Amino acid sequence: GRRYLNQLLAEGRSRYTVRGARSALKELTAFLGRIGLGEVGQLDGAELLRYREELAWRLTPKGTPLSVRSQLELLGHVANFCRFLVAQGWLLADPSEKLPRPRKPQRLPRSIIETGEVERILALPDTRTPRGYRDRVILEILYSTALRREEIAKLLLDDVDPETGYVFVREGKGSKDRSMPRPQRFKKRCRGMEPNAVWCVVRKYAKRAGVEKPVSTHSFRHACATHMLRNGAPIRQLQEMLGHASLTTTQLYTRVTINDLRAMHSRFHPREQGELKA
Numbered sequence: 001g002r003r004y005l006n007q008l009l010a011e012g013r014s015r016y017t018v019r020g021a022r023s024a025l026k027e028l029t030a031f032l033g034r035i036g037l038g039e040v041g042q043l044d045g046a047e048l049l050r051y052r053e054e055l056a057w058r059l060t061p062k063g064t065p066l067s068v069r070s071q072l073e074l075l076g077h078v079a080n081f082c083r084f085l086v087a088q089g090w091l092l093a094d095p096s097e098k099l100p101r102p103r104k105p106q107r108l109p110r111s112i113i114e115t116g117e118v119e120r121i122l123a124l125p126d127t128r129t130p131r132g133y134r135d136r137v138i139l140e141i142l143y144s145t146a147l148r149r150e151e152i153a154k155l156l157l158d159d160v161d162p163e164t165g166y167v168f169v170r171e172g173k174g175s176k177d178r179s180m181p182r183p184q185r186f187k188k189r190c191r192g193m194e195p196n197a198v199w200c201v202v203r204k205y206a207k208r209a210g211v212e213k214p215v216s217t218h219s220f221r222h223a224c225a226t227h228m229l230r231n232g233a234p235i236r237q238l239q240e241m242l243g244h245a246s247l248t249t250t251q252l253y254t255r256v257t258i259n260d261l262r263a264m265h266s267r268f269h270p271r272e273q274g275e276l277k278a
Helices: 002-010 015-034 045-057 068-088 115-122 130-145 149-153 195-208 217-230 235-242 252-268
Strands: 166-169 178-181
Touching (some): 002 015, 015 045, 115 195, 130 149, 130 195, 130 217, 217 235, 217 252, 235 252
8 A cells, every 4th residue: 555655646646635545545454354355465346345335334423424425535546546456466457447336416506606796706805915816816717717626726827828818727527638718817827726725715705705605616616607507508518618527417507597497487477476367
């Protein structure tokens, strides 16, 4: 395990990735010890399937089931470790290759920040100061391009093409590079930030703006996608912009807009108001 972690460090992986891999390997080692398997070279698909089943039934210290997201994260680190063992010759075949993964439930966003709320948040940073200007840039990019916080934290000046007006995003979720139009006020780099620092910027200004609903970096991503759909954006192009591998993921936003239509119908249609009789 130590060699694998050292390789991750040598590859320049973030400390969050290395920390997650270390925790996952500790979990796997403890499981192997419980079933009497002392060497990773003896790993096979049956043992990993037992590990997957244990994760599915595991309870957190609060007594709640381990989330699908946490299960997927642990299994992802284990799969990467197995590929490393194969490359090093410690395993003849990758036992995680055919391991079924738990399916992450498709959920609608808990709440969507509206355009007025977005405008209030964007108006707060003091652009006369370097920090305020940086914060305004971050918020503008989040809402204009729907980037993830990890992607925006990695943006460099060279990733912006002033001639075409596009931002080039490298190594997004699933390592899919893509380009998208940038906000007009983006003139400086966003560099040297941790993803959590981007989240803190969003939370600070949302609180100052008096937005009561939960607001995160992903709230801006949801808002960008939903507002564009409301205004008639083609879903295929939106899928490309968001960097979704599957159209099914993008279609979640259409369910949000359908709910909007239902609420509007319920509020304004004469039949809903009892003005017309069936």
